[in-house]
Amino acid sequence: MPLENPTSNMKNDFSGNSRRAFLKQVGLGLGTFVLYSDLIAFPSDQRKIEEEDSIASFIHVAEDGHITAYSGKTEVGQNIRTSLAQVVAEELRVPFEMVDMVLADTKLTPYDRGTTGSRTTPQMSLTLRKAAATLREMLKEEASDSWQIGKTSLSLEGGAIAHPSNGKRLTYAELANGKRLFEPYRDNVELTPVNEWKIAGTSVPKARGRDYVTGKHKYVSDLSLPNMQYGKILRPPVYGAKLKSLDISQVKSMEGVQVVRNGDFVGVTAPDATTASQALALLDASWDSKEHVSRKNLFDHLVKHANLSEKELEFEALNGFEDRLEQEFHIDYISHVPLETRVGVAEWDDDELTVWTGTQKPFGVQEDLCNEFSISKAKVRVITPDTGSGYGGKHTAEAGVEAAKLAKGVEKPVKVQWTREEEFKWAYFRPAGVIQVKSALESNGNLGAWQFHNFNSGGSGMQTPYRVKEKQEKYHRSDTPLRQGSYRALASTANVFAIESQMTDLAYYLKEDSLAFRLRHLDDPRMKDVLIAAAEKFHWENKLPQGRGKGLGCGYVKGGYVATFAEVAFDKESQKVVVKRLVTAFECGAIIHPKHLKSQVVGCVLQGLGGALFEAVDFEDGKINNASLSTYRVPKFSDIPEVEVVLLNRKDLDPAGAGEAPILGVAPAIRNAILDASGKRINRLPMIPDGKV
Amino acid sequence: MKINVNGKSHTINVSANPTLLEVLREQLELTGTKYGCGEAACGACRVMMDGTAVPACITPAVSAQGKDITTIEGLEKNGKLHPVQEAFLEEDVFQCAYCASGMIVSAVALLERNASPSREEIIEAMNGNICRCCTYPQIMAAIEKAKTSKA
Numbered sequence: 001m002p003l004e005n006p007t008s009n010m011k012n013d014f015s016g017n018s019r020r021a022f023l024k025q026v027g028l029g030l031g032t033f034v035l036y037s038d039l040i041a042f043p044s045d046q047r048k049i050e051e052e053d054s055i056a057s058f059i060h061v062a063e064d065g066h067i068t069a070y071s072g073k074t075e076v077g078q079n080i081r082t083s084l085a086q087v088v089a090e091e092l093r094v095p096f097e098m099v100d101m102v103l104a105d106t107k108l109t110p111y112d113r114g115t116t117g118s119r120t121t122p123q124m125s126l127t128l129r130k131a132a133a134t135l136r137e138m139l140k141e142e143a144s145d146s147w148q149i150g151k152t153s154l155s156l157e158g159g160a161i162a163h164p165s166n167g168k169r170l171t172y173a174e175l176a177n178g179k180r181l182f183e184p185y186r187d188n189v190e191l192t193p194v195n196e197w198k199i200a201g202t203s204v205p206k207a208r209g210r211d212y213v214t215g216k217h218k219y220v221s222d223l224s225l226p227n228m229q230y231g232k233i234l235r236p237p238v239y240g241a242k243l244k245s246l247d248i249s250q251v252k253s254m255e256g257v258q259v260v261r262n263g264d265f266v267g268v269t270a271p272d273a274t275t276a277s278q279a280l281a282l283l284d285a286s287w288d289s290k291e292h293v294s295r296k297n298l299f300d301h302l303v304k305h306a307n308l309s310e311k312e313l314e315f316e317a318l319n320g321f322e323d324r325l326e327q328e329f330h331i332d333y334i335s336h337v338p339l340e341t342r343v344g345v346a347e348w349d350d351d352e353l354t355v356w357t358g359t360q361k362p363f364g365v366q367e368d369l370c371n372e373f374s375i376s377k378a379k380v381r382v383i384t385p386d387t388g389s390g391y392g393g394k395h396t397a398e399a400g401v402e403a404a405k406l407a408k409g410v411e412k413p414v415k416v417q418w419t420r421e422e423e424f425k426w427a428y429f430r431p432a433g434v435i436q437v438k439s440a441l442e443s444n445g446n447l448g449a450w451q452f453h454n455f456n457s458g459g460s461g462m463q464t465p466y467r468v469k470e471k472q473e474k475y476h477r478s479d480t481p482l483r484q485g486s487y488r489a490l491a492s493t494a495n496v497f498a499i500e501s502q503m504t505d506l507a508y509y510l511k512e513d514s515l516a517f518r519l520r521h522l523d524d525p526r527m528k529d530v531l532i533a534a535a536e537k538f539h540w541e542n543k544l545p546q547g548r549g550k551g552l553g554c555g556y557v558k559g560g561y562v563a564t565f566a567e568v569a570f571d572k573e574s575q576k577v578v579v580k581r582l583v584t585a586f587e588c589g590a591i592i593h594p595k596h597l598k599s600q601v602v603g604c605v606l607q608g609l610g611g612a613l614f615e616a617v618d619f620e621d622g623k624i625n626n627a628s629l630s631t632y633r634v635p636k637f638s639d640i641p642e643v644e645v646v647l648l649n650r651k652d653l654d655p656a657g658a659g660e661a662p663i664l665g666v667a668p669a670i671r672n673a674i675l676d677a678s679g680k681r682i683n684r685l686p687m688i689p690d691g692k693v
Numbered sequence: 694m695k696i697n698v699n700g701k702s703h704t705i706n707v708s709a710n711p712t713l714l715e716v717l718r719e720q721l722e723l724t725g726t727k728y729g730c731g732e733a734a735c736g737a738c739r740v741m742m743d744g745t746a747v748p749a750c751i752t753p754a755v756s757a758q759g760k761d762i763t764t765i766e767g768l769e770k771n772g773k774l775h776p777v778q779e780a781f782l783e784e785d786v787f788q789c790a791y792c793a794s795g796m797i798v799s800a801v802a803l804l805e806r807n808a809s810p811s812r813e814e815i816i817e818a819m820n821g822n823i824c825r826c827c828t829y830p831q832i833m834a835a836i837e838k839a840k841t842s843k844a
């Protein structure tokens with residue numbers, strides 16, 4: 001299949017030069033409004049602008065009126081292609097359909113550190129709003145100059161500026177004249193207030209939605225180039241093994257098969273994937289391996305190898321209290337399991353490299369490729385078409401680098417698509433961890449002391465939101481036996497699980513309602529608001545029938561506040577637990593797209609259900625035992641309880657991201673509901689891999 | 694060998710004994726059908742074979758001979774979406790949408806054999822399809838919608 005405009009970005013490839021290099025050559029007249037077309041004629045002694053700040057980096061108005069906005073962020077299912085276009089359309093007062101987003105292309109879009117940490121909405125969206133609003137104001141200024149009337153009397157609609165009296169209209173296209181705007185966006189430009197939003201704040205249809213229900217959208221795995229070969233990589237049988245010997249004699253005679261070797265890197269290519277897999281299986285390799293930690297020793301290992309002195313575990317404030325609760329929580333590694341496995345397609349043209357790969361960090365991949373091949377950024381282009389999900393699992397460059405190495409070796413374009421097994425074994429995991437919590441109550445029932453130590457899984461979300469006299473919160477790095485990395489909400493899920501379990505247990509100890517216990521220790525009104533909203537929807541005050549239990553958990557991270565309430569059924573005889581109902585209230589400032597926000601919240605909660613109940617990576621002697629979808633269980637239709645979501649719209653607050661925080665409440669809510677129903681405290685994630693307490 | 698896909702006959706090369714999924718994606722350029730697991734455990738590769746949704750990843754291409762295969766690309770007729778596609782689009786179901794083709798094909802196959810499935814029947818029929826973004830409630834809503842719009 002020819003590579004038929006794989007990203008639809010090509011049409012925006014102005015001039016064939018690197019757009020960014022092109023931007024760098026530009027100077028700017030200070031304080032004046034200028035649309036430059038003839039760059040050569042422009043005096044070179046004027047101030048150089050930071051390309052990242054220029055409006056042209058973010059927005060282009062074509063001669064035909066089509067508006068394109070650019071962002072280095074990746075669409076991995078958060079629906080940012082929609083939400084970013086919404087805010088641009090809003091500020092420019094044009095219909096949503098008039099704005100097309102170009103995302104995640106190192107040649108066309110401004111540098112971006114990566115689609116991570118829920119930063120797209122608070123940072124990228126804000127920048128685009130400012131750029132669009134600046135453009136709008138400048139176009140108004142241009143119209144007001146040419147008509148010689150005041151700016152305020154102009155009205156804007158559908159991509160045109162209307163004269164107040166004579167019926168004349170000037171379209172953005174006429175005003176911008178297809179030229180590119182090299183003035184920095186104005187940081188203090190007036191943004192459209194949230195309560196005046198007409199496009200942002202509404203559930204417009206998903207951008208390019210039709211391409212997904214028809215199968216037309218081309219993910220990287222769907223791309224194909226003329227003469228492209230399919231590549232497979234030889235993997236060691238266990239982690240860390242070194243290649244001792246390799247015999248390729250069996251594949252030598254296979255038609256079209258080539259072997260590429262560079263030290264321990266060995267790959268094969270073939271004209272079709274079936275043959276490539278067959279060739280890989282016929283490579284005869286022997287390996288040297290080393291000792292490994294297994295899952296059964298994991299938690300001891302993490303504590304033993306933590307980077308700390310005994311002294312760091314001391315906390316005097318705990319002494320002298322009678323009512324103390326000390327608990328330890330164990331968190332297993334889990335896998336992201338993005339439904340589209342890692343894929344890279346690479347093509348060399350002389351010494352220039354283009355790589356298509358599904359990543360949350362296209363510019364990071366570009367850097368990795370530059371390092372790998374010792375070439376400059378100008379020679380490497382990374383393109384990330386909208387990708388089959390990431391959840392924090394696609395920050396790295398593996399498949400893209402592998403494809404580029406093979407493509408260089410065989411001098412043809414190569415695609416490397418990881419199998420599901422490779423994805424399980426050779427991607428990275430959400431960190432495992434041990435969390436030790438010690439807390440003490442004053443005689444009046446208030447939290448007197450709180451000690452919280454996290455071994456290995458991470459420090460995010462570790463700070464208790466509750467008022468406590470003395471506290472100590474520490475994160476200790478350790479020696480991780482498996483490769484670990486980012487994951488949706490990172491360590492917050494584990495930390496909030498421990499905090500919220502401890503809080504419920506303290507409330508039980510005091511025989512106090514666990515919601516009331518939390519509320520009287522909270523100062524942050526946003527946290528209280530979500531708790532109260534979820535409690536109302538859930539009807540927390542209602543008594544449940546025999547065999548049912550209820551529980552709650554709440555937390556915040558990166559501008560998002562969440563409270564989840566759970567109801568479970570517990571069968572005493574079989575000891576089985578079934579999650580019946582999950583009610584979640586969520587608030588992340590002003591809402592840009594209610595429907596997609598709700599979808600993120602539901603998705604987070606249900607994905608969180610997997611890590612809460614049954615997901616765990618089982619490993620032994622350097623091997624993963626459950627590296628397949630039939631052995632590593634993820635949530636399915638039959639696992640889904642009744643799910644309700646309440647969205648709090650804080651129009652007075654800037655919007656924040658929603659792809660992470662909503663996952664926080666589900667595990668502790670279920671854990672606390674199980675305690676309510678069965679009297680059992682389950683202080684590990686996952687809690688009930690076989691469905692039983 | 695010849696196979697019938699979306700109402701057309703295609704000549705395919707089966708010398709390496711490829712799966713139906715590999716043939717569809719690599720030889721026929723029908724990339725709407727996705728790879729997710731290769732072991733019939735995720736549903737991303739589902740196509741209809743004589744009206745039944747089957748995982749193309751474990752179906753040898755040779756076994757498709759003489760059968761009618763419908764892929765996601767074959768559901769749209771004369772530029773008009775299939776009612777199930779329409780319902781999924783209207784409900785704005787997906788996040789990354791990598792699961793979309795398999796979900797829609799499974800739902801079409803279900804509704805063709807049972808025009809008015811109960812909630813339990815939907816769950817049973819769809820349980821082999823994984824949406825890792827967990828848009829399950831929206832998928833249920835879309836199937837309910839398609840079911841009523843068909844009725």
Ligand code: FES
Nearest residue numbers: 729730731736750
């Ligand atoms: S790829 Fe066939 S079921 Fe997963």
Ligand code: FES
Nearest residue numbers: 790792824825826
């Ligand atoms: S929407 Fe991402 S897998 Fe279903």
